[in-house]
Amino acid sequence: MTVKLAHFSDIHLTVRPLGWRARDVFNKRTSGWVNLNALGRGLRFKHANDVTAALRKEFASRDFDQLVFSGDATALGFPSELKEAATRLGVGDATLPPGIAVPGNHDLYVRHSARDRFFEEAFASWQHGQRIGTDAYPFARKVGHVWLIALNSAKPTFLFWDATGRVGDAQLQRLRALCATLDAGPRIVVSHYPLLKEGHQVEPRWHRLHDWRAARDTVAECGVNLWLHGHRHHWYVLPPAANLPFPTICTGSSTQTNRWGYHEYRIDGGHLKGVRRVYDLATGAFIDAEQFDFDLQRQV
Numbered sequence: 376m377t378v379k380l381a382h383f384s385d386i387h388l389t390v391r392p393l394g395w396r397a398r399d400v401f402n403k404r405t406s407g408w409v410n411l412n413a414l415g416r417g418l419r420f421k422h423a424n425d426v427t428a429a430l431r432k433e434f435a436s437r438d439f440d441q442l443v444f445s446g447d448a449t450a451l452g453f454p455s456e457l458k459e460a461a462t463r464l465g466v467g468d469a470t471l472p473p474g475i476a477v478p479g480n481h482d483l484y485v486r487h488s489a490r491d492r493f494f495e496e497a498f499a500s501w502q503h504g505q506r507i508g509t510d511a512y513p514f515a516r517k518v519g520h521v522w523l524i525a526l527n528s529a530k531p532t533f534l535f536w537d538a539t540g541r542v543g544d545a546q547l548q549r550l551r552a553l554c555a556t557l558d559a560g561p562r563i564v565v566s567h568y569p570l571l572k573e574g575h576q577v578e579p580r581w582h583r584l585h586d587w588r589a590a591r592d593t594v595a596e597c598g599v600n601l602w603l604h605g606h607r608h609h610w611y612v613l614p615p616a617a618n619l620p621f622p623t624i625c626t627g628s629s630t631q632t633n634r635w636g637y638h639e640y641r642i643d644g645g646h647l648k649g650v651r652r653v654y655d656l657a658t659g660a661f662i663d664a665e666q667f668d669f670d671l672q673r674q675v
């Protein structure tokens with residue numbers, strides 16, 4: 376039994392005008408900071424729309440069973456940006472494979488964005504799955520013989536320098552209950568934040584998942600075999616280690632200039648083969664780059 380996934384992340388699309396009560400949301404100091412950041416970000420993501428169009432062609436042409444998006448669709452999380460990103464990705468386009476999506480910290484920038492579920496509304500057709508109760512996350516979706524579990528690790532932040540995440544005890548509790556309902560098959564978590572950065576190191580204080588230890592231990596208890604994520608814009612794979620009971624894969628930013636790429640995973644039974652495909656500016660298309668593979672071993 377084979378399942379083929381496309382994993383992409385951190386596309387950071389934006390739109391002008393942002394609209395929607397921008398003056399109400401940001402004070403002068405904040406908007407200055409936003410402008411500075413948006414300018415720098417704009418340069419790094421100046422090809423993002425073209426790369427996203429190329430990505431959508433990949434989705435349509437490479438026989439994927441499922442598209443997997445690990446968050447940061449936008450620069451600032453405005454509803455206008457979220458709609459734009461979802462439209463450019465083809466969310467809701469019935470000719471594309473089904474998708475699964477979790478928000479990134481940038482998608483929850485705007486006050487009330489989490490409560491009002493702006494992300495979930497824009498990505499509604501990529502939110503289908505089994506849930507415990509009415510909370511949006513976690514949810515699980517079976518693709519072939521593989522369980523994909525969408526876990527939200529992003530949260531709104533109010534300090535300029537704060538890019539931290541949190542899964543939260545309540546969501547971890549729901550995850551335990553959800554996992555108890557799932558039948559056999561490899562279990563793969565899809566989340567925005569890494570548990571650990573390169574070299575199995577803990578992320579810097581203002582960039583990390585606060586409750587990474589609790590999240591790691593809970594998903595291990597739930598028999599999870601793999602954690603897929605973004606947030607860090609360089610791609611990397613971590614094998615299991617003393618502080619990590621299962622592998623993790625960061626696909627990096629799919630649209631940031633010269634870091635652009637996404638991953639194709641072919642899962643045969645309990646074996647995963649990954650191919651990293653990178654964007655080629657000259658041809659405007661993706662081409663094969665690195666490859667990696669490992670066994671998905673049951674942890675409990």
Ligand SMILES: [Fe+2]
Nearest residue numbers: 385447479606
């Ligand atoms: Fe990002």
Ligand SMILES: [Fe+2]
Nearest residue numbers: 447479480606
């Ligand atoms: Fe992020």
